[in-house]
Amino acid sequence: MIPAYYEFSNRAKILSGEYAIEHIPFELASMECARPMLVTNKQLRELGLADIVLSALADGGVTVGAIFDDVPVDSSVQVVNDLAGAYREAGCDSLIAVGGGSVLDTAKGASIVLSTGATDLLEHMGSEVVNARAMVPLIAVPTTSGTGSEVTGAAVIKDTERHVKMGFVTPHLVPDVAVLDPRMTLGLPPRLTASTAMDALCHAVEAFSCRQANPLSDAHARAAIDLLREYLPVALDDPKDATARLALANASLLAGAAFSNSMVGIVHAMGHACGGQCSIAHGEAMGILLPHGMAYNLDVAGERYAELLLHLAGSEAFAATPAEDRAAAAIGGVRTLLELAAEKAGMPTRLSEVGMTREQLPAVAALAINDGAMSFNPKDASAEDILSILEGAL
Amino acid sequence: MSTAHTTHVGIIRRTKRLLAGIIFWVMGRGLVACARLDSRVRDEVATWPDGSVITLMMWPGTPKTSVRKFDGRLTALGSRDIEATLRVTFKSVAASVPVLLGMKAILQAFAEHRATVRGDLGLAMSLVRCLHIVEGYLYPDIMTRRILPSPATRQAGHLRAYAGLLGASAPIAPAETTRGDAA
Numbered sequence: 022m023i024p025a026y027y028e029f030s031n032r033a034k035i036l037s038g039e040y041a042i043e044h045i046p047f048e049l050a051s052m053e054c055a056r057p058m059l060v061t062n063k064q065l066r067e068l069g070l071a072d073i074v075l076s077a078l079a080d081g082g083v084t085v086g087a088i089f090d091d092v093p094v095d096s097s098v099q100v101v102n103d104l105a106g107a108y109r110e111a112g113c114d115s116l117i118a119v120g121g122g123s124v125l126d127t128a129k130g131a132s133i134v135l136s137t138g139a140t141d142l143l144e145h146m147g148s149e150v151v152n153a154r155a156m157v158p159l160i161a162v163p164t165t166s167g168t169g170s171e172v173t174g175a176a177v178i179k180d181t182e183r184h185v186k187m188g189f190v191t192p193h194l195v196p197d198v199a200v201l202d203p204r205m206t207l208g209l210p211p212r213l214t215a216s217t218a219m220d221a222l223c224h225a226v227e228a229f230s231c232r233q234a235n236p237l238s239d240a241h242a243r244a245a246i247d248l249l250r251e252y253l254p255v256a257l258d259d260p261k262d263a264t265a266r267l268a269l270a271n272a273s274l275l276a277g278a279a280f281s282n283s284m285v286g287i288v289h290a291m292g293h294a295c296g297g298q299c300s301i302a303h304g305e306a307m308g309i310l311l312p313h314g315m316a317y318n319l320d321v322a323g324e325r326y327a328e329l330l331l332h333l334a335g336s337e338a339f340a341a342t343p344a345e346d347r348a349a350a351a352i353g354g355v356r357t358l359l360e361l362a363a364e365k366a367g368m369p370t371r372l373s374e375v376g377m378t379r380e381q382l383p384a385v386a387a388l389a390i391n392d393g394a395m396s397f398n399p400k401d402a403s404a405e406d407i408l409s410i411l412e413g414a415l
Numbered sequence: 416m417s418t419a420h421t422t423h424v425g426i427i428r429r430t431k432r433l434l435a436g437i438i439f440w441v442m443g444r445g446l447v448a449c450a451r452l453d454s455r456v457r458d459e460v461a462t463w464p465d466g467s468v469i470t471l472m473m474w475p476g477t478p479k480t481s482v483r484k485f486d487g488r489l490t491a492l493g494s495r496d497i498e499a500t501l502r503v504t505f506k507s508v509a510a511s512v513p514v515l516l517g518m519k520a521i522l523q524a525f526a527e528h529r530a531t532v533r534g535d536l537g538l539a540m541s542l543v544r545c546l547h548i549v550e551g552y553l554y555p556d557i558m559t560r561r562i563l564p565s566p567a568t569r570q571a572g573h574l575r576a577y578a579g580l581l582g583a584s585a586p587i588a589p590a591e592t593t594r595g596d597a598a
């Protein structure tokens with residue numbers, strides 16, 4: 022499939038594998054940076070993950086200008102401004118973000134402030150409206166394998182005073198270097214491993230089947246699913262398997278690059294609403310809802326899903342399935358992975374298992390219908406359509 | 416290249432921009448008309464914060480058209496200069512003419528990154544859904560059925576919509592729902 026027109030960008034240099042973190046000093050030098058600020062949170066410091074990076078920096082003779090470990094669970098404008106202030110005060114020249122989604126979003130927000138001299142982040146809210154000749158160099162070291170934030174050009178930052186959830190989308194936000202090191206994710210608990218992997222799977226499937234799919238995002242999505250199919254079972258069996266951890270980190274990155282360019286659809290729209298209305302963990306909502314969202318899209322996206330069977334079930338199963346059955350079998354492939362995650366890691370498979378009730382569903386459906394991700398879904402949906410999908414997943 | 420050729424190219428370029436300006440005007444008026452005629456557009460607009468000013472613009476600055484929601488009314492402001500709370504900017508005149516002529520769906524244009532958005536992305540998506548419906552009124556079925564991924568159905572006839580273009584303002588009931596997240 023070749024669209025009449027598409028855009029794709031992923032400027033990140035990717036370091037993946039053994040001692041990847043030890044290459045950060047070299048990468049800093051190649052960007053003419055000598056005084057990075059390390060951005061992380063208290064929990065990751067206690068777990069010793071930030072120390073791995075700090076020790077690699079010391080080994081490479083890099084003086085850390087400042088450590089900012091005050092990033093809360095939800096990134097906010099206040100924290101972004103504090104971070105930018107501390108960066109300027111310490112005379113830093115680059116950012117190293119070690120953490121999950123909120124640490125990376127906060128670092129990205131600070132990079133907008135520092136690179137554009139903005140006094141109000143609100144001025145840069147939106148899609149492709151950040152103009153800068155060069156951004157503050159940003160190195161991302163993810164500590165979960167799900168969001169793909171280390172290669173996405175997006176950040177969400179809350180303005181708690183004005184009660185606005187600000188979205189920023191621009192290729193300028195893609196970090197300069199993404200560092201995937203198995204040491205960062207070896208300690209992830211099984212259920213979190215499973216749910217973040219289902220989030221990555223959902224990014225790949227939705228990017229592949231949404232309105233913005235293109236050959237480059239397709240290639241990333243296919244590769245992500247191949248890795249997830251092969252290595253999620255391994256990581257669930259043996260959480261300390263470094264190869265499996267690295268493979269899942271790569272899957273998350275690949276899926277991130279796919280959806281950063283090609284967006285997500287109805288499953289994310291419903292998942293955001295479950296999160297907003299009932300505080301359901303994002304990855305768990307993704308795993309529960311993905312097969313149901315695919316079943317809804319089946320009549321429109323069937324051809325695309327059929328192609329994904331090759332990656333979800335492998336070449337033998339693909340070849341053994343008649344062409345007309347492949348799309349439905351692809352949904353079966355997703356269910357198989359979900360059931361495996363349920364059996365081995367206690368991953369929930371129904372909304373009722375995470376405490377949702379039938380009474381909550383109409384409000385969730387009303388919220389989902391207005392979610393931005395709905396615009397990119399290959400098939401339109403009314404609130405009633407979404408309600409019946411949610412009821413099916415209860 | 417001959418002077419005649421250069422002049423010719425210049426005329427085409429100016430004509431495209433002029434055409435875009437006319438269509439922007441029609442889109443602004445069309446949005447206001449649909450807020451009166453179509454319950455889906457009315458419901459969307461009801462969720463927009465009062466005081467919202469939305470500008471559709473061609474990069475780098477003209478032509479443009481704006482609408483404002485104020486005191487429960489949606490009003491078309493035409494091309495006047497006004498500070499926008501949400502600004503959608505099409506990156507290229509040539510690439511956006513097919514969209515503005517209804518030969519390509521606005522949703523598709525967004526999918527192709529043909530426009531930038533300054534402001535709340537959730538509001539922008541609500542606007543795009545409205546414009547998608549507006550397209551269904553402005554252009555004949557034979558065009559929209561072919562180009563729109565899932566063409567919006569109409570709640571009123573083309574003629575009423577065309578007549579609606581004459582009005583520059585429409586009352587909007589207060590919001591009953593809230594918008595969700597952008598991404």
Ligand SMILES: [Fe+2]
Binds near residue numbers: 168
């Ligand atoms: Fe996600």
